[in-house]
Amino acid sequence: MSAQHLPVDWDKARTLAYEAGRAAAGPAETVPLAGADGRTLAEPLVTLTDLPAFPTSSIDGWAVRGPAPWRPTGRVLAGGTAEPLTGDGTCVEIATGAMVPAGTEALIRVEESTRDSDGRVNGTPRPLPEWRLPGDEAHQGEELLPAGTPVDPAVLGMAATCGYDTIVVRPLPRAALLVFGDELLTSGPPGAGRVRDSLSPLVPAWLRRYGATVDPSAVRGPVQDTLEAHVAAIRSALEVADVVCTTGGTMNGPVDHLHPALAELGAEYVMNTVAVRPGFPMLLARVPGPAGRPRFLAGLPGNPQSAVIALISLVGPLLAGLHGRDLPVLPRVELTAPVPGRGGFTHLALAALDQDGRKATPVGHVGSAMLRGLAGSHGFVVVRPDTQAAAGELVPFLPLPLYAGERP
Ligand SMILES: Nc1nc2c(c(=O)[nH]1)N[C@H]1C(S)=C(S)[C@@H](COP(=O)(O)OP(=O)(O)OC[C@H]3O[C@@H](n4cnc5c(N)ncnc54)[C@H](O)[C@@H]3O)O[C@H]1N2
Numbered sequence: 424m425s426a427q428h429l430p431v432d433w434d435k436a437r438t439l440a441y442e443a444g445r446a447a448a449g450p451a452e453t454v455p456l457a458g459a460d461g462r463t464l465a466e467p468l469v470t471l472t473d474l475p476a477f478p479t480s481s482i483d484g485w486a487v488r489g490p491a492p493w494r495p496t497g498r499v500l501a502g503g504t505a506e507p508l509t510g511d512g513t514c515v516e517i518a519t520g521a522m523v524p525a526g527t528e529a530l531i532r533v534e535e536s537t538r539d540s541d542g543r544v545n546g547t548p549r550p551l552p553e554w555r556l557p558g559d560e561a562h563q564g565e566e567l568l569p570a571g572t573p574v575d576p577a578v579l580g581m582a583a584t585c586g587y588d589t590i591v592v593r594p595l596p597r598a599a600l601l602v603f604g605d606e607l608l609t610s611g612p613p614g615a616g617r618v619r620d621s622l623s624p625l626v627p628a629w630l631r632r633y634g635a636t637v638d639p640s641a642v643r644g645p646v647q648d649t650l651e652a653h654v655a656a657i658r659s660a661l662e663v664a665d666v667v668c669t670t671g672g673t674m675n676g677p678v679d680h681l682h683p684a685l686a687e688l689g690a691e692y693v694m695n696t697v698a699v700r701p702g703f704p705m706l707l708a709r710v711p712g713p714a715g716r717p718r719f720l721a722g723l724p725g726n727p728q729s730a731v732i733a734l735i736s737l738v739g740p741l742l743a744g745l746h747g748r749d750l751p752v753l754p755r756v757e758l759t760a761p762v763p764g765r766g767g768f769t770h771l772a773l774a775a776l777d778q779d780g781r782k783a784t785p786v787g788h789v790g791s792a793m794l795r796g797l798a799g800s801h802g803f804v805v806v807r808p809d810t811q812a813a814a815g816e817l818v819p820f821l822p823l824p825l826y827a828g829e830r831p
């Protein structure tokens with residue numbers, strides 16, 4: 424196991440975690456559209472036809488040829504194929520979405536037309552065409568979305584529109600959580616030296632917000648504070664998950680067994696400690712896996728806020744890579760108050776965003792053992808090593824993975 428003793432720069436650590444995941448992204452697979460939400464395109468989405476595929480009426484009315492008045496010769500509904508309009512002075516009744524007959528010179532809205540006593544149609548077409556031509560939206564063979572695009576409802580609709588029943592996507596990364604610490608209670612109030620395990624409820628829910636699947640049986644803890652129990656728990660979690668997160672035991676206390684367990688498992692550090700406060704003892708390691716694809720262990724520090732920082736600093740980028748997506752670029756926000764630096768370490772300071780997401784205000788209750796500040800924040804402002812940030816300054820912002828509607 425190649426130990427890396429110097430803390431890695433925080434930005435560099437994000438990139439290393441992402442690249443490690445990207446190199447291990449799951450193989451492309453073909454799935455029905457209904458099962459593709461949340462996956463990632465493994466191939467560009469290329470339209471199979473022109474869009475629209477045929478000249479399509481945008482209105483209910485009349486397709487006319489030649490000068491008025493026009494004698495109706497039939498009707499074309501959406502879904503039907505249209506006979507050509509061959510004679511001047513003729514028209515067909517047409518529905519929105521119907522194929523416009525060849526030979527049509529104009530479409531006239533039904534409410535802007537009149538019928539004379541012979542049933543002939545009169546009216547004036549609007550200046551702009553009221554139908555869409557093949558290729559207006561896209562031409563057959565055109566790339567609409569690149570590989571690496573997250574599949575969301577709009578992408579699913581787009582794929583269906585241009586003719587796909589199935590699409591080629593990456594598998595969802597599978598994650599597991601092992602919680603270490605004999606002092607942890609799994610129910611009831613803390614006291615008498617024991618604390619409630621806050622990370623089993625928190626970590627899987629945030630992993631799911633990063634698009635990982637977390638089977639409830641893959642969340643275990645507290646794992647007994649012995650090396651044998653750690654090794655056995657990690658080994659069995661690695662069988663069912665691409666990423667195993669652990670909490671606690673990242674330091675070298677008397678019952679911190681993570682590093683010795685990693686050595687026993689033949690793991691190789693992607694990084695061992697990161698130059699960030701809080702959260703410094705975080706680590707990411709790679710373990711050989713089936714089919715030549717490595718699996719990963721992310722060691723989150725036991726202090727709850729530090730665990731969250733490790734999750735969004737390393738596990739978020741790792742999962743983006745495993746999904747086959749890009750590493751998100753951090754937006755910049757304006758600070759409303761100064762934030763001190765942390766010497767040679769990057770400082771991640773919890774902050775709440777204003778309604779339009781442009782200004783960040785640091786929050787209170789931000790000790791690494793606390794979660795109160797986290798529950799009212801949108802993410803962390805990033806103060807780079809050997810700097811401090813003044814009010815009014817633009818700084819990078821590391822967002823928490825939140826669903827729409829959370830933290831309105
Ligand atoms: N001698 C040193 N001691 C410590 C240092 C150091 O540099 N030198 N660093 C401190 C920092 S920073 C952190 S962070 C922690 C990391 O420790 P571990 O990852 O080994 O975590 P534990 O010791 O197991 O626990 C730390 C703390 O967090 C509480 N904890 C753990 N798991 C949970 C959980 N699931 N839910 C709620 N709380 C949890 C645990 O009870 C401890 O209070 O090391 C410092 N020590």
Ligand code: MOO
Nearest residue numbers: 701702703729791
């Ligand atoms: O940096 Mo520790 O990760 O302060 O809590």
